[in-house]
Amino acid sequence: MTNHTPTAHPKPVSLNSRIGISLALLLALVTASFMVGKFDVSLHDLITVLWARMRGASHDLPPVIDTVIFQIRMPRVVAALVVGAALAAGGATFQSLFRNPLASPDILGVSAGAGLGATLGITLALPVGGIQMMAFVFGLATVFAVYLIGRAVRGHDPILVLVLAGVVMGALAGAGIALLKYLADPYDELPTITFWLLGSLNAVSREEMLVALLFVAVGTIPLVLLRWRMNIMSLGDEEARALGLHTGLMQLLFISAATLITAAAVSISGIIGWVGLMIPHIARLLVGPDFSRLLPMSMLLGAAYLLCIDDIARTFAEVEIPLGILTALVGAPFFLWLLTRSKRGWQ
Amino acid sequence: MTLAVNHLAFGYPDHRVGADLNLTINPGEVLCFLGPNGCGKTTLFKTMLRLLKAQGGNITIDGEDISQWPRQRIAQVLSYVPQQHDAYFPFTVMEVVLMGRSAHIGLFASPSHRDYEIARQALNSLKIEHLSDAVYTHISGGERQLTLIARALAQQTILVIMDEPTANLDFGNQVLVLNAVQRLARSGITIIMSSHDPDHAFQVASRVAMLKDGRLAGIGAPQEVINQASLRELYGVEVSVMEFDTAAGHTAKLCVPMIG
Numbered sequence: 001m002t003n004h005t006p007t008a009h010p011k012p013v014s015l016n017s018r019i020g021i022s023l024a025l026l027l028a029l030v031t032a033s034f035m036v037g038k039f040d041v042s043l044h045d046l047i048t049v050l051w052a053r054m055r056g057a058s059h060d061l062p063p064v065i066d067t068v069i070f071q072i073r074m075p076r077v078v079a080a081l082v083v084g085a086a087l088a089a090g091g092a093t094f095q096s097l098f099r100n101p102l103a104s105p106d107i108l109g110v111s112a113g114a115g116l117g118a119t120l121g122i123t124l125a126l127p128v129g130g131i132q133m134m135a136f137v138f139g140l141a142t143v144f145a146v147y148l149i150g151r152a153v154r155g156h157d158p159i160l161v162l163v164l165a166g167v168v169m170g171a172l173a174g175a176g177i178a179l180l181k182y183l184a185d186p187y188d189e190l191p192t193i194t195f196w197l198l199g200s201l202n203a204v205s206r207e208e209m210l211v212a213l214l215f216v217a218v219g220t221i222p223l224v225l226l227r228w229r230m231n232i233m234s235l236g237d238e239e240a241r242a243l244g245l246h247t248g249l250m251q252l253l254f255i256s257a258a259t260l261i262t263a264a265a266v267s268i269s270g271i272i273g274w275v276g277l278m279i280p281h282i283a284r285l286l287v288g289p290d291f292s293r294l295l296p297m298s299m300l301l302g303a304a305y306l307l308c309i310d311d312i313a314r315t316f317a318e319v320e321i322p323l324g325i326l327t328a329l330v331g332a333p334f335f336l337w338l339l340t341r342s343k344r345g346w347q
Numbered sequence: 348m349t350l351a352v353n354h355l356a357f358g359y360p361d362h363r364v365g366a367d368l369n370l371t372i373n374p375g376e377v378l379c380f381l382g383p384n385g386c387g388k389t390t391l392f393k394t395m396l397r398l399l400k401a402q403g404g405n406i407t408i409d410g411e412d413i414s415q416w417p418r419q420r421i422a423q424v425l426s427y428v429p430q431q432h433d434a435y436f437p438f439t440v441m442e443v444v445l446m447g448r449s450a451h452i453g454l455f456a457s458p459s460h461r462d463y464e465i466a467r468q469a470l471n472s473l474k475i476e477h478l479s480d481a482v483y484t485h486i487s488g489g490e491r492q493l494t495l496i497a498r499a500l501a502q503q504t505i506l507v508i509m510d511e512p513t514a515n516l517d518f519g520n521q522v523l524v525l526n527a528v529q530r531l532a533r534s535g536i537t538i539i540m541s542s543h544d545p546d547h548a549f550q551v552a553s554r555v556a557m558l559k560d561g562r563l564a565g566i567g568a569p570q571e572v573i574n575q576a577s578l579r580e581l582y583g584v585e586v587s588v589m590e591f592d593t594a595a596g597h598t599a600k601l602c603v604p605m606i607g
Contacts, residue, residue: 099435155360228457232446234436238398239429243502244422244450289436292457 018286019297026304033077033307036315039068079204079212079268080310081303084275086216086265088302091276092283092294093223093258096234097251098159105262105276108166108255112173113142114266115197119180122192128203131196132267136215139263142169147255158237158251198322199272201310208268215264222257223295230254230291272323274331275302281338348424348505348537349374349409350395356403357387357394357561363402364390365561372506372539377532379552379569380541383582387561388541389430392508395539396427422450426499430510432491434484440494441479444469447501462501469500472534473527489520496527507531509540513547525551545573545586545602557581570600578602 013021035041045061049069052059090105098107106112117138121131149165150158177197184190223230232240233250240247262276283297306323309330313321350372358364364387372378380388393399395406397413405412408424426447444466445458452458458466470476475493478486483494492512499507512528513521521544528551532538542548548555548569555572557564559581565572578586585605593599 096436225455228452229449229454231438231442232449235446238393239427239432241398241418242396242422242427242429243446244419246418284436289438290442 015287015293019300022286022297022300022304026300026307029304029307029311030077030081033080033311034069034073036311037068037073038315039064041065041068075204075206075209076201076310076314077307079201079209080307082209082213082216083201083265083269083272084279084302084304084306085299086212086219086261086302087272087276087306088279088283088298089216089220089223089295090258090262090265091302092280092291092298093230093254094276095280096230096289096291096294097254097258098163099234099236100163101281102277103163104273105258106170106266106271106273107163108146108259109142109169109173110139110259110262111266111271111273112170112177114139114263115271116142116173116176116180118196118267118270119177119184119193122189122196123180123184125189128205129208132208136263136267138173139266140259142173143255143259143263145169147252162255195322196270197324199270199324199327200313200320200322201269202314202320204268212264212268216261219257219259219261219264220299222253223261226250226253227292227295231289234289234291269323272306272327274327274335275306278331278334278338279305281335350425350506350537350539351407351410352391352395352404353407354404355391355394355401355406357390357399358402359390359399363561365558366403368404368561368563370556370563370566372537373554374505374537375532375535376553377528377538377540377551378554378556379548380539380556380558381545381548381573381581382541382558382564384543386558388558389510390561391558392427392510392539392541396425396508397421398427419450422502422504424504425506425508426502426504428492428495428499428507428509428512430514432495434491437482437484439479440470440475440481440483440486440490440497441466443483443494444497444501447498450502465503466497466501469497472500472530473497487520489516489523492516492520492524493527496524496531500531504536506537506539509538511541511543513542513544521547545578548573549600549602573600573602 034046035043045065046069048059048061049065087105094103094105094107095101114135117134118131121134126134146162146165146169150162153161181190181193184193229245229250232243232245233247233254237247279302280294280298283294283301287293287297309323309326313323313326352368352370355368356363356366357368382388390399394401401414405414407413413421445462448458448462448465452462467476470479473493473496475490475497478490478494483491496512512524516524525547528538528540532551552569554567555569556566557572557577564581565577574588575586587603587605589601589603590598591601
């Protein structure tokens with residue numbers, strides 16, 4: 001035996017203060033997000049308007065500030081928070097369940113399916129709500145198909161079959177998207193499709209946001225309830241069964257919940273990669289692998305991260321930068337750094 | 348509590364390993380399986396735990412067929428210390444041991460103070476309480492094996508199945524693990540284990556089962572079953588079984604392979 005026993009969290013900052021710092025960071029980011037943009041809002045104006053709204057009273061600032069805060073920035077800030085938290089929750093779930101550091105919320109093809117649905121919706125000239133509905137339904141249907149393939153193929157590692165089926169269905173959906181893009185009107189539909197596939201939050205209305213929020217909340221409930229069981233699932237199928245878990249049922253519940261959350265997010269934001277891959281790693285560094293801490297920390301960091309990225313997307317240049325491009329620019333080098341920094345991909 | 352294997356056929360869907368195996372495990376004994384690699388020890392254990400489906404015959408506990416038991420009920424009676432443990436996540440030793448409580452905890456619940464207390468006692472009884480906050484992926488192979496045994500203890504089952512608990516451990520760690528097996532047996536737990544070393548059977552087993560090509564080649568007390576002829580039959584090598592007096596004053600046996 002060794003005398004030196006490394007402890008779980010050797011850093012001097014306690015667990016509670018790490019959570020506290022993250023929360024404070026999120027709050028500061030939310031405040032800043034209401035202030036920055038094409039129309040600058042000062043902190044004083046922001047507080048005045050919010051205070052007046054809370055008391056139901058009026059204020060003597062120009063009404064345009066009300067519009068900017070409540071009509072333009074609030075749905076977008078909330079959407080960034082919800083989508084970021086959802087993608088990170090999906091990523092944390094699939095990484096724990098599949099015991100794979102490269103698992104992301106779209107590993108079972110939800111993004112590819114949603115992309116195909118949205119592309120089809122745009123080609124059929126559906127309204128924005130219809131496009132989102134198509135994305136949501138196609139995303140869920142793709143994962144359902146992947147799950148059925150996984151059930152049908154016997155005699156192999158079930159997780160491996162699922163992941164491979166996800167790759168295959170993703171490729172199939174990708175071919176469908178490519179075909180629709182090839183056939184699309186290059187002056188009208190094609191730019192819309194391209195823009196959707198790169199991810200953006202600028203077209204999200206308050207109603208659509210609320211629907212997505214509802215689905216994300218519904219999907220989060222089983223993850224929270226089964227948080228401790230997830231730790232046991234992350235030991236692998238055989239050990240989890242030997243410890244008394246009905247793993248087939250657990251797997252179905254976790255996959256359904258994570259897919260619902262991811263599909264709801266993707267349907268309003270388009271495809272935003274890297275958040276669900278990268279954020280759970282940072283959360284694991286901060287609070288360890290226990291899912292009852294990993295899940296809330298991932299959601300908190302995911303929300304903060306996407307909000308920050310969205311602020312950059314809408315303020316950095318004259319035109320909006322697609323979110324998927326920014327998250328890839330930040331995510332790819334970060335992930336490489338993370339891999340080289342530790343001997344184990346996990347720590 | 349008595350576990351019995353009746354006319355059991357076991358193996359994988361496309362590969363039968365053994366057939367018509369009969370065996371009764373006596374309460375409180377340490378039954379050690381010996382046999383060459385690929386003889387079916389792990390497959391048999393997995394079938395006993397119902398991780399693999401029995402292909403014929405059945406497994407009973409106190410006469411009751413377990414093939415229809417819910418997972419949780421099996422895990423309340425039978426715990427498993429797996430052979431290789433791939434550690435993926437940096438859980439702490441305490442967190443790993445607590446997972447042994449899952450068969451006793453409600454579906455949506457997390458471990459309570461009582462579960463922590465049981466996990467702490469499991470660590471204490473194996474004298475590894477100092478590892479409680481250590482990260483499972485950072486400790487030595489022997490410490491990991493002891494952690495998994497502690498997890499089985501926290502599961503509070505009457506039967507424990509250990510698949511080669513001393514495999515891939517250095518000499519000192521092998522002794523630590525064998526001591527742990529001994530301590531568990533003295534506390535009244537029935538242990539079904541396998542080993543690659545017949546000497547380990549001499550040291551801790553009350554009975555030895557020799558498994559070859561999925562069949563029982565012999566079963567009985569180690570002193571009676573382990574001898575030159577049976578080891579030649581089992582492993583196909585020449586081994587002398589030496590008898591000597593220990594410092595404590597009783598007779599012990601040791602296997603010495605004939606090299607050259």
